[in-house]
Each structure stands twice: as C-alpha cells, then as structure tokens.
Amino acid sequence: MFDGMPRRVVSLWFPRLASDRALRLRPVDGPFALTFKHSNANRLYCLNREAEQSGLHRGMSYADARAFCPGLHSRPATPDGDRRFLHILRRWATRYCPWVGLEGDDGLVLNITGSAHLLGGEDALMADLRDRLTRAGFTVQAGLADTRGAAWALARHGEGVAPIGEALTALAKLPVAALRLDDDTSVALQRLGIRSIGDLAAARRAPLARRFGPGLLMRLDQALGAQPEDISPLPDPPHYGVRMTLPEPIGLLADVMEGTRRLLDQLCGKMKTHEVGARQLCVTLRRLDQDHQQVELRLARPLRDPHRILPLFERGLAEVEAGFGIDQLRLEATQVDPLPVQQISHAAHRDKDQLDDLVSRLGTRIGLENIHRFLPADSHIPERSFIIAPAAYSDPERGWSRPRPRPLCLFPPEPIAGTGPQPPARFRWRRMSLTTGRAAGPERIAPEWWLEDDNWRSGLRDYWRVETTQGRRLWLFFTPQAPGWFVQGEFA
Known part of the structure; x- marks a missing residue:
C-alpha cells in the first residue's frame, strides 16, 4: 500500500462502552451498572468506574450487587444498540485514516500508515484521539505498534506505543494472554512457567507447536510481524440512488414518467442484487432555472418491482411545475428493508399485492400512518380482543379464532x-x-x-x-x- 513506509496500527479498546453510552444519554451520579438476564437471573453487564471501585464486577448477580452497594443505579442493557454505536464510532474514526475496522464488540483498529503526519505526527494523533473521546465521555485505552496483534496487546494490557521495529521489546513483559489466546492455553502456558510474551519468544518452538498446535505460534508471529495480518475496513453501505441528465429539457408528464421508469429499472436491479426492497422513494427533478422539486412515495411493503411502483408516482409527478423544462432526474430509495428472494406462487400472492398497492395509493393521499387494521389479541374480554395496528407495518391475520360471534x-x-x-x-x-x-x-x-x-x-x-x-x-x-x-x- 505504501512502498518503503513502515506499517503503523492503532488499537482502541472501550472497556466501558455500554455503560458510557448509557450515561451519555441519561447521566447519573454514583455507582451505575447495566444488567442482562441470564438463566432467569439478572446479572451485571457493564459498570462505570464508581461501581467497580465499590467491589462490583461483570457477571455478578444483581441481587448480590445491591447487597454490596445499596446505592447502585441500573438499567437494562441493549447490546444491539451498543453494536450500532460502535459502527458510529468506526465512521467517526475515519477522520484519522481511511482504513478502520472493528475489533470485537468493544474495540476499533486503525491503519494509520501514511496518515499520522497530517495531524502532526503519531504523538499528536494519539493525543488528539484520546482527548476527543475523553471529552465525549468515553473510557478508552489505545495502543500503537507495527502490527495489529502488538497494538491489541498494548491497548488491553499496557496502553503504550511500540517504536518502529521494537515490538518484542514493548511486549516482552506483557502476559501471554495479550496474544489473544484462549483462557485454557494461557493457563497451560503459565503452568509451564511461560508467563510473559518474552518467555514465550525465548522458548523452543517445536515443543510448543507439538503441544499447543500452530495457533499459538501464529499469534506470536502476528504480534511480532513475522506473519502478516490484514485490517479489513467495513465496506460502505450501498447507496440506492440513480440519476439521469437529459440532453434536452422535458416538461410533459409522459416524458417525466418515462424517465422515472428507466431510473426505476436501474434502481430495482441494484436492490435485487442486495436483496432489499424500498419502503420510501424520492424523485428529485432539476429545472433549467436550477430550482428543484421533489416527489416522495411511501410504500406499504418493501418493494422492488418497477411495474408496481411506477403507477404510484403518477399522481405526485402530475403536480410538478416543469417551468422552462426539466434537465435532470434523480431517484433515491431513502429507506430500504430486507426483501430476500422467495419461491412464491403468483396466484397465492396476487390478492396480497393488490391490497398492499391499495394501501400505498391511499397512503400517498392521506398518509400511511392514518391507515389501520384490526388484529386479534389474546383476551376473551370484548374490549381487549383486538388491537389497532398500522396497516403498512403489520400483516393481516388469516382468521379470528372465536367460538362465539362478536359484533362488528x-x-x-x-x-x-x-x-x-x-x-x-x-x-x-x-x-x-x-x-x-x-x-x-x-x-x-x-x-x-x-x-x-x-x-x-x-x-x-x-x-x-x-x-x-x-x-x-x-x-x-x-x-x-x-x-x-x-x-x-x-x-x-
């Protein structure tokens, strides 16, 4: 990637990512912990610094934690939200370099090769990174080294910087667990008297390979740079947008509809490749006077069939003022939902498709949120035997199981x-x-x-x-x- 330039990698570890995120949303004073339910018992999932100083730890029973610390504040953990927030941090970290990947559920890895000089050098980059994250309310530990493995070890067990070409010197005193080994392997090595990475590097390789397999030496070589280890940044999400620039301006509804049809064919082909369907579409029309007009369409179901989508645009496009003419059309799916390929029968889904199209047509006039359907509820009380749900975000029930008829x-x-x-x-x-x-x-x-x-x-x-x-x-x-x-x- 950068010929003749030594590779430099930064590893970031957020030991309290979940609790820091929760406290950013709703701050509290004193010990705080997130809880999760495991084997019918609430346990501690992530703690702030005050809770750890009170003697609490992850995995501890919530009842025991309240006995040790009566003033403990708690909330339910949301791991899905933590993962989404880690992706947000990954996008934020691209301000330092273009190559940023995830490191488990609580870390990031950055390949800053060739990027550090843009912020005044490695020391300035690391200081700026720590300062911004600390001011945002996050606990972070960082490591910088020539390899991903060495940076990971420094972030979680040493928090420091390994000079170029001196990975072994920086890692020698760290425990063998810093090589990303499983607990059983780490315990077995300690029983043999190999407690640090320096001890492991000085030991004979052949007996270690016979006893522990190639994985142990591979982790050591990756940390010291003898074996390469890639940093794979997450791909950018696909952008579902297409445009068409016209050689001559148009103004007739038939011409605008034909241009929209061609854009829909391209867009639906791209959505089919990624197995998604559009829930919300937007057509932007640029006029010769540089004014823009938009027509939005919300669908009752994820859809990628251009023949069904195009007629739904007609009412909105008919109200567009073309002025002196339209010279560019842009179509974008602003909201998409998964729509995997399925083996379906045309006869079995024809009625459902017609109902979805009807809901979409009505939604363009009065709004999808104003169209509801009744769904059965698990109660024999008449007033509780049904619920009202948005038609666009619920599926109709085939039949209501009622032993006795109920009034409409x-x-x-x-x-x-x-x-x-x-x-x-x-x-x-x-x-x-x-x-x-x-x-x-x-x-x-x-x-x-x-x-x-x-x-x-x-x-x-x-x-x-x-x-x-x-x-x-x-x-x-x-x-x-x-x-x-x-x-x-x-x-x-």
Missing part, C-alpha cells in the same frame, strides 16, 4: 330497562322502542382478575345475541351480581 360495532355499555336473567321482551334504547324477536345465549364472560379494568370490576357478565322485530341485531349482557341489562354492541 362495539361501544361502552349503555343501560336499558330489564329485570331477570332473560332478555327483556320490550325495551327502549337510544330513543327507540324495540321488541325482542329472537335471543341466543347466554355466553358467560368472567373478568381477567390479573388486569385492572374499572369497567369489569362489577364481576360476571352473561351476553346474549338479540334480534329485534325492528331489524336491529344487538349484543346485550346481564350482570347477575348486580341485576341489570346493558347494550354493548351491534351486529352488522
């Missing part, structure tokens, strides 16, 4: 006049005089005692389906513990 229209119970456990022959409801023609029931529903609901504190309810001679089909219930009749729903 539910409302708060409305009292009516009646006595006895049988439905009243005549009653008045909503200023209407109704006569019972046929009744089916009762269906007894008991309260869910584990939930607090003021509407159900009165106790049991006996529900009846009542068809009146006037054509109303009502859902009535009787409360035996406090005799009374109520109407709660109406069948369609």
Whole structure:
C-alpha cells in the first residue's frame, strides 16, 4: 500500500462502552451498572468506574450487587444498540485514516500508515484521539505498534506505543494472554512457567507447536510481524440512488414518467442484487432555472418491482411545475428493508399485492400512518380482543379464532330497562322502542382478575345475541351480581 513506509496500527479498546453510552444519554451520579438476564437471573453487564471501585464486577448477580452497594443505579442493557454505536464510532474514526475496522464488540483498529503526519505526527494523533473521546465521555485505552496483534496487546494490557521495529521489546513483559489466546492455553502456558510474551519468544518452538498446535505460534508471529495480518475496513453501505441528465429539457408528464421508469429499472436491479426492497422513494427533478422539486412515495411493503411502483408516482409527478423544462432526474430509495428472494406462487400472492398497492395509493393521499387494521389479541374480554395496528407495518391475520360471534360495532355499555336473567321482551334504547324477536345465549364472560379494568370490576357478565322485530341485531349482557341489562354492541 505504501512502498518503503513502515506499517503503523492503532488499537482502541472501550472497556466501558455500554455503560458510557448509557450515561451519555441519561447521566447519573454514583455507582451505575447495566444488567442482562441470564438463566432467569439478572446479572451485571457493564459498570462505570464508581461501581467497580465499590467491589462490583461483570457477571455478578444483581441481587448480590445491591447487597454490596445499596446505592447502585441500573438499567437494562441493549447490546444491539451498543453494536450500532460502535459502527458510529468506526465512521467517526475515519477522520484519522481511511482504513478502520472493528475489533470485537468493544474495540476499533486503525491503519494509520501514511496518515499520522497530517495531524502532526503519531504523538499528536494519539493525543488528539484520546482527548476527543475523553471529552465525549468515553473510557478508552489505545495502543500503537507495527502490527495489529502488538497494538491489541498494548491497548488491553499496557496502553503504550511500540517504536518502529521494537515490538518484542514493548511486549516482552506483557502476559501471554495479550496474544489473544484462549483462557485454557494461557493457563497451560503459565503452568509451564511461560508467563510473559518474552518467555514465550525465548522458548523452543517445536515443543510448543507439538503441544499447543500452530495457533499459538501464529499469534506470536502476528504480534511480532513475522506473519502478516490484514485490517479489513467495513465496506460502505450501498447507496440506492440513480440519476439521469437529459440532453434536452422535458416538461410533459409522459416524458417525466418515462424517465422515472428507466431510473426505476436501474434502481430495482441494484436492490435485487442486495436483496432489499424500498419502503420510501424520492424523485428529485432539476429545472433549467436550477430550482428543484421533489416527489416522495411511501410504500406499504418493501418493494422492488418497477411495474408496481411506477403507477404510484403518477399522481405526485402530475403536480410538478416543469417551468422552462426539466434537465435532470434523480431517484433515491431513502429507506430500504430486507426483501430476500422467495419461491412464491403468483396466484397465492396476487390478492396480497393488490391490497398492499391499495394501501400505498391511499397512503400517498392521506398518509400511511392514518391507515389501520384490526388484529386479534389474546383476551376473551370484548374490549381487549383486538388491537389497532398500522396497516403498512403489520400483516393481516388469516382468521379470528372465536367460538362465539362478536359484533362488528362495539361501544361502552349503555343501560336499558330489564329485570331477570332473560332478555327483556320490550325495551327502549337510544330513543327507540324495540321488541325482542329472537335471543341466543347466554355466553358467560368472567373478568381477567390479573388486569385492572374499572369497567369489569362489577364481576360476571352473561351476553346474549338479540334480534329485534325492528331489524336491529344487538349484543346485550346481564350482570347477575348486580341485576341489570346493558347494550354493548351491534351486529352488522
């Protein structure tokens, strides 16, 4: 990469990454720890410095930790959020060099070969790096050496700088665990009297290879530079955007739609390669006067079929003011979701595709967040037997498992006049005089005692389906513990 230039690698270790991130969001004073549930017990996941000084450690039972430190503050750990934040730190670290990779779940590795002079040298680079991370509230340990293995060892066991060509001198006094060895190998080496990297480098290689295999010597050679070890930076995420510059300006809707179709073909081909689908698209149209107009489209489902997406753009593109003409079109998928390739039947998915397209069309007019669907819920209480979910972010249920029919229209119970456990022959409801023609029931529903609901504190309810001679089909219930009749729903 850089001919004649010695390779220099920086390793960064964030020993309290999770707790530092949590405290940046909501600071607290005193001992603090994140907890996770393991084997039906809460244990400490990551601690701040005050908690460690109180004698707490990772993996400790949360109950024991509270006994040792009654003033301990805690929150649940979110490992997924920590991983995402580490990726954010990786992007931030590219300010020092273009080659930045991840080092486990709590570290970064930087190849600063040829980059240090841009910040005034290695010492200035390391000082600036530590200063920025410390001011941001992170605990960091850094190591600089010729190899990735040596930098890793210094960051986690020495925190220092190994001069060029002097890796062994810098690592000689560090424990053998600094070579990224597993615990069993480290313990076995210590039992043989090999406690430091210097002892390991001075030992005979053949007996070590026979006893521990080639992995031990490979780690030693990688740290000392005898074997190469690459630093693989994470690839940049794919950019789902295409553009078209026109030789002559256009203004007709048909021409704009044709240009959008060609861009959709390119974009959908790229999304198919990465097995993703667009949830939100944006067309930017540049006019001759350098003004820009945008048309956004939100889809009910991830989609990469240009023939289904193009008609959804027509309404928005028809409202564009072309002015003296449009000379550039740009199409970008601003939000994508995974859409793996599946073996599907056209007949089985045709109805679902039509429903998704309908939701998308309605969403362009009134907003996807205003379109909802009812989904079944696990409760026998009528008011709790369903939930309302956004149609664009939920799947319809094939069927509702109900042993008894339920009314389509539910409302708060409305009292009516009646006595006895049988439905009243005549009653008045909503200023209407109704006569019972046929009744089916009762269906007894008991309260869910584990939930607090003021509407159900009165106790049991006996529900009846009542068809009146006037054509109303009502859902009535009787409360035996406090005799009374109520109407709660109406069948369609």
